[in-house]
Amino acid sequence: MDQNQTMKQKQTLAEIEGYFRKVARATGLYWGLAEEAGKAARWLAAFNLPGPELMLSHLQKIEGKDYEQYKPVIGSDASSELWQANGQTLCPIITGAAIADRAKLLLDGHTISLGSAAYPILLAATIGQATRCHNIIITTSWANVKLSCYGNGIRIEGDHNDLWLDEIEAVSCQQSFDTLPEQLPSTLAYEIDSDVWQLVDELAFLTYAPATEASRAGAGAGLSDND
Amino acid sequence: MNCADQNPMPESVNFRRPPEVVMRLARMGSFHQTRLSFMRTLLRRLKKEQWTFDRPVWEIDSEGFGRAVYSVIGPVRTYSLVAFSHYLPDDMRSDRVIATAWDATFTLFDGVPTTDDLDRLQQNVPKQEAGRISDTEISLSRANRSVRLWNHVIDKLSIGEQPDCEQLESVGYLVRTTAVYGSGKFGAADRLTICDRPELRGPFQAELLSVWLTRAFAIDLVEDIAHSVGGDKAVVIDPDLRKRIGVGNSTGLGMAPFLFNHPTLINNWMMAREEAIARVRVVNEASATEVAEFVISFERAKFNFSNWNTAHEIQLNKLALLGDDLEKMSVYISSENLNHDHPWDRFYRWAEQELSLEGQEQLVSLMLEPYGELVDDLTDCMDADEHLSFFIDGSVTVAETLSIINSQCQWALSIDFDQPESQARFWYTSAEKLEPRVGERFDEPGEEYESPYAIGFYIFQLNQALLSWADTCSEKKPIADFLLAQPEHRYTLRRVQNLKNHPYAEVQDNVIASDMLPINLLRCKLSFFGATKFDPRSDRWVRICMYQDSPYPHELLAPKISGSAS
Numbered sequence: 146m147d148q149n150q151t152m153k154q155k156q157t158l159a160e161i162e163g164y165f166r167k168v169a170r171a172t173g174l175y176w177g178l179a180e181e182a183g184k185a186a187r188w189l190a191a192f193n194l195p196g197p198e199l200m201l202s203h204l205q206k207i208e209g210k211d212y213e214q215y216k217p218v219i220g221s222d223a224s225s226e227l228w229q230a231n232g233q234t235l236c237p238i239i240t241g242a243a244i245a246d247r248a249k250l251l252l253d254g255h256t257i258s259l260g261s262a263a264y265p266i267l268l269a270a271t272i273g274q275a276t277r278c279h280n281i282i283i284t285t286s287w288a289n290v291k292l293s294c295y296g297n298g299i300r301i302e303g304d305h306n307d308l309w310l311d312e313i314e315a316v317s318c319q320q321s322f323d324t325l326p327e328q329l330p331s332t333l334a335y336e337i338d339s340d341v342w343q344l345v346d347e348l349a350f351l352t353y354a355p356a357t358e359a360s361r362a363g364a365g366a367g368l369s370d371n372d
Numbered sequence: 373m374n375c376a377d378q379n380p381m382p383e384s385v386n387f388r389r390p391p392e393v394v395m396r397l398a399r400m401g402s403f404h405q406t407r408l409s410f411m412r413t414l415l416r417r418l419k420k421e422q423w424t425f426d427r428p429v430w431e432i433d434s435e436g437f438g439r440a441v442y443s444v445i446g447p448v449r450t451y452s453l454v455a456f457s458h459y460l461p462d463d464m465r466s467d468r469v470i471a472t473a474w475d476a477t478f479t480l481f482d483g484v485p486t487t488d489d490l491d492r493l494q495q496n497v498p499k500q501e502a503g504r505i506s507d508t509e510i511s512l513s514r515a516n517r518s519v520r521l522w523n524h525v526i527d528k529l530s531i532g533e534q535p536d537c538e539q540l541e542s543v544g545y546l547v548r549t550t551a552v553y554g555s556g557k558f559g560a561a562d563r564l565t566i567c568d569r570p571e572l573r574g575p576f577q578a579e580l581l582s583v584w585l586t587r588a589f590a591i592d593l594v595e596d597i598a599h600s601v602g603g604d605k606a607v608v609i610d611p612d613l614r615k616r617i618g619v620g621n622s623t624g625l626g627m628a629p630f631l632f633n634h635p636t637l638i639n640n641w642m643m644a645r646e647e648a649i650a651r652v653r654v655v656n657e658a659s660a661t662e663v664a665e666f667v668i669s670f671e672r673a674k675f676n677f678s679n680w681n682t683a684h685e686i687q688l689n690k691l692a693l694l695g696d697d698l699e700k701m702s703v704y705i706s707s708e709n710l711n712h713d714h715p716w717d718r719f720y721r722w723a724e725q726e727l728s729l730e731g732q733e734q735l736v737s738l739m740l741e742p743y744g745e746l747v748d749d750l751t752d753c754m755d756a757d758e759h760l761s762f763f764i765d766g767s768v769t770v771a772e773t774l775s776i777i778n779s780q781c782q783w784a785l786s787i788d789f790d791q792p793e794s795q796a797r798f799w800y801t802s803a804e805k806l807e808p809r810v811g812e813r814f815d816e817p818g819e820e821y822e823s824p825y826a827i828g829f830y831i832f833q834l835n836q837a838l839l840s841w842a843d844t845c846s847e848k849k850p851i852a853d854f855l856l857a858q859p860e861h862r863y864t865l866r867r868v869q870n871l872k873n874h875p876y877a878e879v880q881d882n883v884i885a886s887d888m889l890p891i892n893l894l895r896c897k898l899s900f901f902g903a904t905k906f907d908p909r910s911d912r913w914v915r916i917c918m919y920q921d922s923p924y925p926h927e928l929l930a931p932k933i934s935g936s937a938s
Contacts, residue, residue: 157556157559158562159562177863177865216859217856246851248763277759333565334507353800354821355818356804
């Protein structure tokens with residue numbers, strides 16, 4: 146094998162969701178938002194898009210940072226105001242969840258406009274989780290690309306290179322109509338660099354309590370099993 | 373499937389026990405298997421659809437070590453248990469998840485494995501968590517021999533005798549599974565890969581198929597070893613004794629979080645079970661055949677009770693109560709009219725007044741037995757599309773959310789969380805073996821690693837926060853605004869909203885209380901599997917028996933016809 150070749154391994158979608166939920170928690174998001182991160186990473190991996198890798202990068206960047214810096218500041222009219230973060234770029238998980246919570250605005254025909262945001266593809270995936278529930282198509286647009294999420298599929302239009310941007314000045318999000326998904330999700334395991342997964346594993350591990358005498362003794366029967 | 377819209381008996385809603393009665397740990401910890409239990413659902417389907425059976429590989433040496441394959445062939449697909457039998461020193465035989473070697477290891481293969489597949493699996497399956505399986509495997513499991521019974525059965529069969537019935541009954545199984553993993557764990561196929569297949573759509577059907585085939589493997593293995601030892605003198609086990617052998621299982625806290633992590637699925641299990649009970653209570657007239665079938669089931673339950681062994685004080689006390697309850701039920705059955713005037717509803721109402729929770733739950737299980745045609749369709753409603761209940765409707769107002777909590781979560785609001793005993797425990801995952809644990813909050817380190825299972829406490833906190841928010845902001849504000857400001861409540865709010873359509877989703881007890889018994893959670897889940905003979909080994913560790921008295925594959929299914937599809 147080529148010495149420079151990166152080792153790859155396969156992780157199931159269930160593992161990706163479960164691990165990223167923990168990684169998000171370990172890096173500072175509350176459990177409810179960590180659940181959104183796990184779903185978004187899984188969703189992108191199901192389309193063989195590098196959601197897990199980008200999610201890891203994002204979560205590492207916001208690790209331990211103040212939530213207030215990354216959440217959208219929304220005034221009294223969420224449908225017409227520009228959503229912006231107080232200090233930094235918008236966190237795609239926090240913002241995506243906030244948009245999904247307000248999906249009725251999209252259903253009513255409003256476009257939600259965002260200012261500077263990190264990893265727009267993660268934002269699109271987080272919002273996209275709402276599509277199945279509401280049986281709608283949600284299109285997130287940034288730079289020269291549009292990602293539409295369907296109940297069970299996606300469609301990408303424009304410059305695919307822009308999908309991987311780690312930051313963008315403007316994003317918009319709206320309901321779409323009358324198109325069909327161009328790609329359906331796979332249920333098979335996702336191939337990922339072993340060193341990336343090693344990092345995921347290490348971060349997820351931070352949610353586990355170090356062993357104590359009580360934890361060693363506290364689960365079994367305390368009786369012999371050789372019977 | 374939307375089961376609510378298809379209910380053929382809408383009047384049953386008036387007979388359904390409410391969540392505040394059902395979702396209590398003491399009652400959940402008294403559940404018994406029913407005809408809706410997943411093992412029974414599986415075997416009913418295999419029989420109805422006339423699946424066939426084959427054992428295409430048997431590469432086992434004279435000492436009982438090697439590999440074997442058991443296949444069940446359905447109308448569309450074949451599934452194969454791949455079994456590896458290993459030498460295991462006695463001092464390594466542990467049921468704990470910290471074990472690293474086992475007497476036998478298994479995977480359920482999607483199809484019929486080739487020799488290459490078997491060679492690949494042989495490199496991984498024996499390692500269990502330390503190995504890796506793939507999208508073509510659906511489950512991963514292991515089992516240890518029951519030392520008490522294994523050698524006895526081989527010794528007897530090898531000299532042409534049958535094992536001692538009493539000894540066999542006292543254990544009930546030759547092997548004990550210590551973990552059965554599925555749903556994408558350790559590389560196995562994701563749940564979405566199989567959930568559209570009718571035969572695997574129901575909960576844990578793949579895992580329980582693997583356990584059923586494991587039972588057959590254990591019998592074949594002892595008979596094969598006995599033959600190697602005794603040669604022509606050896607005999608096979610008597611079919612009546614064989615039937616009494618199930619598969620043991622040893623389960624600890626690892627199983628408990630499932631009930632917290634899958635609220636919608638748990639709701640659907642509970643709703644189906646409660647709807648089944650309610651439908652039977654609606655029955656106005658019971659036929660002589662139905663009553664006779666109930667009585668047969670009751671006698672079987674008494675027999676099961678007489679063979680239910682435990683050494684643990686908690687279960688000993690419960691069994692004493694169940695013994696009394698069965699006596700009272702005998703008197704009721706012989707003295708009351710079971711044919712007319714809503715006989716099952718009357719019986720149940722009597723039981724509520726006269727029997728312990730063990731007895732009440734035993735009765736409701738037995739009541740379902742004569743009514744397969746009335747209730748078995750509910751097994752189609754016991755899976756869940758959990759994704760659909762993930763969404764938060766942020767347009768609901770703070771006032772409306774407070775109203776939901778007030779109407780559906782009184783159990784949480786009524787707990788005095790200022791008392792130390794109400795917060796005495798915390799759930800966490802141990803870094804050493806990645807297994808759930810319950811710690812003592814005020815005596816042990818690690819609280820900062822707490823797993824989010826204390827739903828009652830969180831609902832209590834959410835309620836407080838919403839009241840405060842309503843005071844300072846407005847109760848007419850959408851809940852989305854509250855969540856953006858206080859994201860720590862998002863996890864709980866999601867669950868509270870889920871209660872609207874899933875009223876049985878949450879355990880309505882304080883799972884961090886000082887007197888909480890984790891075995892109640894384990895028994896609830898295991899009863900849905902179809903387990904019997906719950907034998908707690910501590911307050912957080914339980915042994916059970918599965919498939920005792922069930923048919924074996926070669927009894928239930930015809931042999932595969934040579935040349936048929938595989």
